[in-house]
Amino acid sequence: MKRAISPSAAAALIPDGATIMIGGFMAVGSPHRLIDALVAADKRDLTIIANDTGLPGIGIGKLIAAGCVSRVIASHIGLNPQTQKAMIAGEIAVELVPQGTLAERIRAAGYGLGGVLTKTGLGTLAAEGQKIIEIDGEPWLYAPPLFADFALVAAERADYNGNLSYQLTATNFNPVMAMAGRIVICEPREILPIGAVPPDSVNTPGVLVDHLIERAV
Amino acid sequence: MKPDEIIQRRVARELHPGTLVNLGIGLPTGVSQFISPHDGILFQSENGIVGMGARPPEGMEYAQLTDAGGSFVTAVPGAATVDSATSFGLIRGGHLDATVLGGLEVDEQGRLANWMVPGKMVPGMGGAMDLVTGARRVIVAMQHTARGRPKIVPHCTLPLTSTRRVTLIVTDMAVIEPTLDGLVLRERAPGVTVAEILEATTARMTVPEDVPEMDIRAAAG
Numbered sequence: 001m002k003r004a005i006s007p008s009a010a011a012a013l014i015p016d017g018a019t020i021m022i023g024g025f026m027a028v029g030s031p032h033r034l035i036d037a038l039v040a041a042d043k044r045d046l047t048i049i050a051n052d053t054g055l056p057g058i059g060i061g062k063l064i065a066a067g068c069v070s071r072v073i074a075s076h077i078g079l080n081p082q083t084q085k086a087m088i089a090g091e092i093a094v095e096l097v098p099q100g101t102l103a104e105r106i107r108a109a110g111y112g113l114g115g116v117l118t119k120t121g122l123g124t125l126a127a128e129g130q131k132i133i134e135i136d137g138e139p140w141l142y143a144p145p146l147f148a149d150f151a152l153v154a155a156e157r158a159d160y161n162g163n164l165s166y167q168l169t170a171t172n173f174n175p176v177m178a179m180a181g182r183i184v185i186c187e188p189r190e191i192l193p194i195g196a197v198p199p200d201s202v203n204t205p206g207v208l209v210d211h212l213i214e215r216a217v
Numbered sequence: 218m219k220p221d222e223i224i225q226r227r228v229a230r231e232l233h234p235g236t237l238v239n240l241g242i243g244l245p246t247g248v249s250q251f252i253s254p255h256d257g258i259l260f261q262s263e264n265g266i267v268g269m270g271a272r273p274p275e276g277m278e279y280a281q282l283t284d285a286g287g288s289f290v291t292a293v294p295g296a297a298t299v300d301s302a303t304s305f306g307l308i309r310g311g312h313l314d315a316t317v318l319g320g321l322e323v324d325e326q327g328r329l330a331n332w333m334v335p336g337k338m339v340p341g342m343g344g345a346m347d348l349v350t351g352a353r354r355v356i357v358a359m360q361h362t363a364r365g366r367p368k369i370v371p372h373c374t375l376p377l378t379s380t381r382r383v384t385l386i387v388t389d390m391a392v393i394e395p396t397l398d399g400l401v402l403r404e405r406a407p408g409v410t411v412a413e414i415l416e417a418t419t420a421r422m423t424v425p426e427d428v429p430e431m432d433i434r435a436a437a438g
Contacts, residue, residue: 025264026287078340099263100305100347107302120309120350123380168298169264170281175300
């Protein structure tokens with residue numbers, strides 16, 4: 001059983017300099033109140049692993065705008081010119097990873113795999129500095145697992161065991177991140193009594209979730 | 218007819234009933250307006266939906282039902298939503314019949330560059346590299362030139378999206394098929410001559426004796 005905590009109590013668990021996975025896709029399915037709490041706590045030097053950096057002032061864009069972030073690993077920063085500007089100015093280091101490879105690198109970490117082999121990115125800038133492994137004469141690009149100190153995920157529903165279910169396109173990176181983060185903090189839209197989420201509806205089992213964020217109102 | 222509409226109408230005819238298709242953000246997204254719901258084409262979006270529908274009417278949006286650009290969409294009856302790892306399993310694993318993407322350059326080897334302009338625009342590749350690598354057919358939908366500068370070139374000067382040879386290039390002037398032996402001019406847009414196409418293209422291209430006018434009637438092939 002888990003007692004829900006406030007977003008600010010959760011933010012207090014996260015030190016400056018931490019590596020954090022944050023769920024969401026263009027701010028859809030991101031843990032917005034946790035992001036607000038990190039900004040309010042004036043975190044510094046965070047490494048963010050996420051699909052994208054949201055939009056200016058929206059989703060992960062709030063962390064960028066507040067100067068909380070020193071490094072980003074993402075597939076796309078095109079909808080947030082502030083991230084691009086900070087990258088060009090040398091204020092934020094950005095590593096761009098093909099979206100499918102990013103998902104697999106996170107999944108590999110959570111699933112206990114030594115990485116994955118993919119054709120995506122072979123012969124492009126994405127392969128620069130990466131290992132190419134030949135198997136039966138076929139070249140593959142090696143993508144190492146991607147770990148994080150924390151995974152901050154959003155879910156549609158949780159129960160007090162931490163069982164999570166997601167909704168529509170708010171699912172995105174949340175399930176793989178919930179597997180990969182060393183400490184997993186989930187911000188669900190609502191928390192139901194134990195037993196009220198049918199086992200078949202659980203996408204992330206509660207054993208993976210360390211902390212739940214209390215409901216908004 | 219606007220150049221983009223010519224491209225979108227022609228691309229629509231490349232999409233076949235009963236297939237799974239991913240449309241890129243921007244010009245490619247507009248292809249869907251020339252597809253009838255009765256064609257049975259299922260649209261996939263890499264943020265995790267199989268069976269994406271049109272934009273919802275104003276006032277009927279739902280915050281957790283969006284496309285890869287973060288815009289509100291609908292889901293067709295029978296749609297499925299999946300997480301990002303599964304979504305890219307569909308894309309990379311050969312389960313996606315076709316992807317339609319915009320382009321900055323395509324070269325004589327049929328290689329596409331569409332994700333960055335060094336020093337100017339570095340948005341990131343998003344899902345583009347996986348889509349071009351994994352989809353069974355890759356259709357590039359783009360204007361033939363950019364402010365008069367040819368985009369179909371001998372050798373890409375911009376960073377490649379993939380080394381894979383794309384299936385077809387559809388522009389507002391022509392339909393071009395990259396083959397093992399190089400580019401072949403297949404069709405010309407209404408009112409456009411072969412000479413005009415060659416003038417606007419710096420890549421070498423085989424020109425068959427007969428280059429028919431492209432069919433842009435709004436119906437899937």
